[in-house]
Amino acid sequence: xxxxxxxxxxxxxxxxxxxxxxxxxxxxxxxxxxxxxxxxxxxxxxxxxxxxxxxxxxxxxxxxxxxxxxxxxxxxxxxxxxxxxxxxxxxxxxxxxxxxxxxxxxxxxxxxxxxxxxxxxxxxxxxxxxxxxxxxxxxxxxxxxxxxxxxxxxxxxxxxxxxxxxxxxxxxxxxxxxxxxxxxxxxxxxxxxxxxxxxxxxxxxxxxxxxxxxxxxxxxxxxxxxxxxxxxxxxxxxxxxxxxxxxxxxxxxxxxxxxxxx
Amino acid sequence: xxxxxxxxxxxxxxxxxxxxxxxxxxxxxxxxxxxxxxxxxxxxxxxxxxxxxxxxxxxxxxxxxxxxxxxxxxxxxxxxxxxxxxxxxxxxxxxxxxxxxxxxxxxxxxxxxxxxxxxxxxxxxxxxxxxxxxxxxxxxxxxxxxxxxxxxxxxxxxxxxxxxxxxxxxxxxxxxxxxxxxxxxxxxxxxxxxxxxxxxxxxxxxxxxxxxxxxxxxxxxxxxxxxxxxxxxxxxxxxxxxxxxxxxxxxxxxxxxxxxxxxxxxxxxxxxxxxxxxxxxxxxxxxxxxxxxxxxxxxxxxxxxxxxxxxxxxxxxxxxxxxxxxxxxxxxxxxxxxxxxxxxxxxxxxxxxxxxxxxxxxxxxxxxxxxxxxxxxxxxxxxxxxxxxxxxxxxxxxxxxxxxxxxxxxxxxxxxxxxxxxxxxxxxxxxxxxxxxxxxxxxxxxxxxxxxxxxxxxxxxxxxxxxxxxxxxxxxxxxxxxxxxxxxxxxxxxxxxxxxxxxxxxxxxxxxxxxxxxxxxxxxxxxxxxxxxxxxxxxxxxxxxxxxxxxxxxxxxxxxxxxxxxxxxxxxxxxxxxxxxxxxxxxxxxxxxxxxxxxxxxxxxxxxxxxxxxxxxxxxxxxxxxxxxxxxxxxxxxxxxxxxxxxxxxxxxxxxxxxxxxx
Numbered sequence: 023x024x025x026x027x028x029x030x031x032x033x034x035x036x037x038x039x040x041x042x043x044x045x046x047x048x049x050x051x052x053x054x055x056x057x058x059x060x061x062x063x064x065x066x067x068x069x070x071x072x073x074x075x076x077x078x079x080x081x082x083x084x085x086x087x088x089x090x091x092x093x094x095x096x097x098x099x100x101x102x103x104x105x106x107x108x109x110x111x112x113x114x115x116x117x118x119x120x121x122x123x124x125x126x127x128x129x130x131x132x133x134x135x136x137x138x139x140x141x142x143x144x145x146x147x148x149x150x151x152x153x154x155x156x157x158x159x160x161x162x163x164x165x166x167x168x169x170x171x172x173x174x175x176x177x178x179x180x181x182x183x184x185x186x187x188x189x190x191x192x193x194x195x196x197x198x199x200x201x202x203x204x205x206x207x208x209x210x211x212x213x214x215x216x217x218x219x220x221x222x223x224x225x226x227x228x229x230x231x232x233x234x235x236x237x238x239x240x241x242x243x244x245x246x247x248x249x250x251x252x253x254x255x256x257x258x259x260x261x262x263x264x265x266x267x268x269x270x271x272x273x274x275x276x277x278x279x280x281x282x283x284x
Numbered sequence: 285x286x287x288x289x290x291x292x293x294x295x296x297x298x299x300x301x302x303x304x305x306x307x308x309x310x311x312x313x314x315x316x317x318x319x320x321x322x323x324x325x326x327x328x329x330x331x332x333x334x335x336x337x338x339x340x341x342x343x344x345x346x347x348x349x350x351x352x353x354x355x356x357x358x359x360x361x362x363x364x365x366x367x368x369x370x371x372x373x374x375x376x377x378x379x380x381x382x383x384x385x386x387x388x389x390x391x392x393x394x395x396x397x398x399x400x401x402x403x404x405x406x407x408x409x410x411x412x413x414x415x416x417x418x419x420x421x422x423x424x425x426x427x428x429x430x431x432x433x434x435x436x437x438x439x440x441x442x443x444x445x446x447x448x449x450x451x452x453x454x455x456x457x458x459x460x461x462x463x464x465x466x467x468x469x470x471x472x473x474x475x476x477x478x479x480x481x482x483x484x485x486x487x488x489x490x491x492x493x494x495x496x497x498x499x500x501x502x503x504x505x506x507x508x509x510x511x512x513x514x515x516x517x518x519x520x521x522x523x524x525x526x527x528x529x530x531x532x533x534x535x536x537x538x539x540x541x542x543x544x545x546x547x548x549x550x551x552x553x554x555x556x557x558x559x560x561x562x563x564x565x566x567x568x569x570x571x572x573x574x575x576x577x578x579x580x581x582x583x584x585x586x587x588x589x590x591x592x593x594x595x596x597x598x599x600x601x602x603x604x605x606x607x608x609x610x611x612x613x614x615x616x617x618x619x620x621x622x623x624x625x626x627x628x629x630x631x632x633x634x635x636x637x638x639x640x641x642x643x644x645x646x647x648x649x650x651x652x653x654x655x656x657x658x659x660x661x662x663x664x665x666x667x668x669x670x671x672x673x674x675x676x677x678x679x680x681x682x683x684x685x686x687x688x689x690x691x692x693x694x695x696x697x698x699x700x701x702x703x704x705x706x707x708x709x710x711x712x713x714x715x716x717x718x719x720x721x722x723x724x725x726x727x728x729x730x731x732x733x734x735x736x737x738x739x740x741x742x743x744x745x746x747x748x749x750x751x752x753x754x755x756x757x758x759x760x761x762x763x764x765x766x767x768x769x770x771x772x773x774x775x776x777x778x779x780x781x782x783x784x785x786x787x788x789x790x791x792x793x794x795x796x797x798x799x800x801x802x803x804x805x806x807x808x809x810x811x812x813x814x815x816x817x818x819x820x821x822x823x824x825x826x827x828x829x830x831x832x833x834x835x836x837x838x839x840x841x842x843x844x845x846x847x848x849x850x851x852x853x854x855x856x857x858x859x860x861x862x863x864x865x866x867x868x869x870x871x872x873x874x875x876x877x878x879x880x881x882x883x884x885x886x887x888x889x890x891x892x893x894x895x896x897x898x899x900x901x902x903x904x905x906x907x908x909x910x911x912x913x914x915x916x917x918x919x920x921x922x923x924x925x926x927x928x929x930x931x932x933x934x935x936x937x938x939x940x941x942x943x944x945x946x947x
Contacts, residue, residue, distance in 0.1 A: 086342045092366020147712045247497045251439040254428045264709030271662040
């Protein structure tokens with residue numbers, strides 16, 4: 023659920039929406055009213071009372087209040103395709119973490135270890151960004167739990183009543199997302215095959231699987247951009263374009279590494 | 285509201301310190317023959333680093349500053365609060381700041397109190413801006429940009445209302461920008477660069493780089509996301525060159541789409557070098573599989589061989605291990621199967637290792653030296669732009685520490701090029717203690733005979749929190765004569781100034797940083813870009829508006845060097861079109877060179893004292909008497925030049941003195 027900070031933001035967006043309607047409606051494509059705003063406003067009303075108390079404890083400048091209100095309203099412009107993309111990509115990235123974490127123990131070469139470390143760093147951060155994106159929009163947030171080669175996705179929060187409570191996904195049994203059906207996802211058997219490999223055999227398998235995995239992510243970005251009304255959210259556009267650009271670059275590098283392995 | 289009492293005191297202390305320091309320099313110079321200026325490698329850096337642990341806030345974050353003075357900070361105009369500020373361009377006394385909501389034009393004639401001249405609503409990401417003459421160019425890449433500048437966005441996948449490409453405004457009256465034209469491109473414009481061809485005064489050229497997916501052909505005819513082997517009009521693997529006729533800018537149109545990446549990863553079409561051929565021959569003798577592909581032989585790796593063998597077993601309806609007959613068959617069919625495999629790779633999404641990168645993020649044009657630096661996916665490119673419509677790649681480097689080549693900056697004489705790695709796209713916190721120094725940093729190369737040679741990495745060294753997006757971003761050269769000094773943005777890592785005169789040993793010499801926007805959550809913010817413009821360091825803050833700084837004299841830079849840099853004047857400036865700085869003859873220029881010779885231990889103190897005393901005398905006179913003193917000094921310097929470890933700089937002093945004498 024929304025944190026107290028978020029509630030505070032929400033409150034300000036309400037007053038601003040009341041007092042300064044011109045700023046909200048006359049400002050930008052990313053701040054116009056959408057199908058979601060009604061749902062969003064509704065959500066605000068439920069918390070108005072308790073939030074008001076928090077507000078009196080804070081002395082924020084007018085500008086800062088306006089800033090947080092705008093940040094909040096900029097987060098209302100999304101469609102279901104955006105939510106699905108973020109939700110799926112979290113699981114997709116999580117599998118890349120599982121694969122990459124094998125590198126040090128499985129005798130990967132220095133260059134593959136460096137690549138794996140970069141993937142862990144980059145995709146780990148991106149998972150955090152995507153979770154925050156969903157949380158900010160009151161959508162169910164996939165929490166990632168990794169136990170060795172096992173990926174568990176635990177859906178948290180969200181305003182939709184159907185999404186409340188615990189949904190324990192277990193590599194493919196997830197209530198909402200069959201993440202092994204996503205493009206580029208390895209099967210559990212392939213993961214085990216990778217985990218059993220060592221040295222140059224590991225390098226080769228890792229690069230081959232990861233190229234496939236990255237190609238899947240790029241396919242997902244292309245699908246996203248082909249959906250009506252998708253990718254208008256600035257944070258999502260930047261993230262998806264970034265995933266596209268960086269993974270395309272990494273695929274290139276991995277082909278080169280594979281070709282150089284002989 | 286903006287900088288704290290502590291910061292103000294820090295500035296006062298620095299000013300006082302700088303004053304005492306320069307006074308002591310003068311005292312020492314007149315009394316002893318000891319050098320008073322330390323080589324910059326020997327000067328201590330602040331310890332502990334004051335950028336660590338700054339208090340969070342949006343417009344009231346704690347700040348720290350070192351060797352800079354903040355002249356002003358101004359929040360965005362109301363319609364732009366909460367939207368993201370982006371890149372800057374400059375014309376006369378105006379700074380034009382792009383924004384996801386449009387652009388803001390600031391009047392900076394009083395840098396201590398800049399004012400908003402224009403706030404123009406016209407949403408599009410990223411709204412990167414450039415100026416030339418009366419024209420303003422603005423990039424549009426995001427899916428919500430509209431031809432009519434409307435704020436309602438575009439929701440349909442195919443729409444006649446969408447703008448992705450370049451918007452052109454007439455700013456002959458800068459207070460009333462007029463939207464006169466646009467040029468649509470297949471991938472939109474993430475960034476662009478304006479090229480002024482010294483041999484063409486009727487046109488300017490805009491190089492467009494786009495990194496977002498290709499738009500549907502139904503929306504913009506001719507856009508193809510097939511790969512070039514299939515469709516020569518593919519939008520991949522190319523940049524767009526827009527020609528803008530200055531007499532009729534509304535007729536601006538794409539004139540060429542050079543494929544500057546072609547063949548980057550392909551095997552050499554000229555055939556293998558003898559050593560390479562020898563390796564292939566030895567592998568063939570040892571029984572390895574060889575494929576003929578694109579006019580060259582390649583050793584096929586075992587994984588591919590096994591895959592092919594399995595395919596052959598399957599084709600004959602067999603099972604289990606391949607036989608000797610399968611191996612023989614593979615040797616016969618290898619070339620075809622290998623070609624199929626390569627095309628399969630291509631078919632995945634219209635690109636592959638064999639075609640190299642398919643777009644550039646940013647291209648920095650440096651027409652005076654006929655070169656451009658392209659930051660293109662996994663490569664840094666050196667591009668010959670002497671023919672602006674037909675740029676030619678002359679060198680390319682890759683670096684396994686670099687995720688994503690973002691932008692390029694040349695030093696003034698074009699002997700060094702610096703590339704930035706915008707790892708994480710600028711929205712991720714890549715300056716934490718745990719993030720390696722080489723990642724999300726700058727890589728510095730020497731340019732030797734048209735080839736790039738790696739020298740070093742440089743990254744803003746103060747660890748930032750995990751709620752601060754931080755990575756190398758935009759910056760520009762500061763025209764300190766005789767040195768390579770750059771100012772750069774690091775998003776919420778703040779801004780810094782560093783010296784890379786020795787490209788193998790870059791040194792940080794100034795900085796400013798704020799605490800995070802929030803302690804609890806990562807909100808995108810910080811410095812998008814900072815550039816030197818006519819003595820000012822102008823910072824586009826994504827959330828907080830516009831900051832203006834100036835350099836303070838310090839142990840790293842003397843007052844004379846700053847005064848010399850301030851003799852450089854520009855009428856306009858586009859960061860992606862790098863101008864060559866030239867310094868008019870002036871007393872500060874001579875003194876700056878003298879300070880450098882002293883700091884670098886390249887000239888004896890007695891000669892330097894003679895020079896400084898001579899200059900002092902000359903400055904007290906004028907006319908013929910001054911010319912006589914300056915000419916005598918020039919003669920003296922010329923005769924002493926051979927005794928210097930940097931005789932070229934001493935001769936530059938002599939030359940400047942003669943120019944001054946000539947008036």
